Amino acid sequence: MIACLESPTLKLFSMPAECCYTRGKSVKIINEKVQKQQGSNDCALFAIAFTTTLCHGNNPTTTRYDQKAMRNQMVDCLEAKNMTEFPTTEKRVQLLLAPVSNKTVPVFCTCRLPDDKTKYVQCDGQCSEWYHPACANIPQSVIRNTNKRWMCFKCRSEK
Ligand SMILES: [Zn+2]
């Protein structure tokens, strides 16, 4: 979860997709309407607070953090080597204005990363998946000649 996606670009959606290695074909990114940080210095604190709230089984979209107390909380957690929930407030807080927007980011190759606009080779086997030459150890002869058949490790071993 990223704390500051008020007007998310495609790149901002692909960044969290890069962080979650999945065997699936895509990563669904849900941009939730959460508390908006005041100022521009606390985005990491909010990201850690949201993550901590999730890890405690609570919902960051309904949690209202006391921003002034967040730094001390972070220091306390680090000193105690134990992440406890960040202090909340009853006061009104500003929420991100942007409507909730979701995006499904396709991921490829053995590295399961979003399209990085570098060269890919498609498997001619069952999976038809796209692979980076370096990740899948694809021979130069295949990279140079696109008509040459090539199968990924998985499809070769299933044969
Ligand atoms: Zn790769």
Ligand SMILES: [Zn+2]
């Ligand atoms: Zn394959």
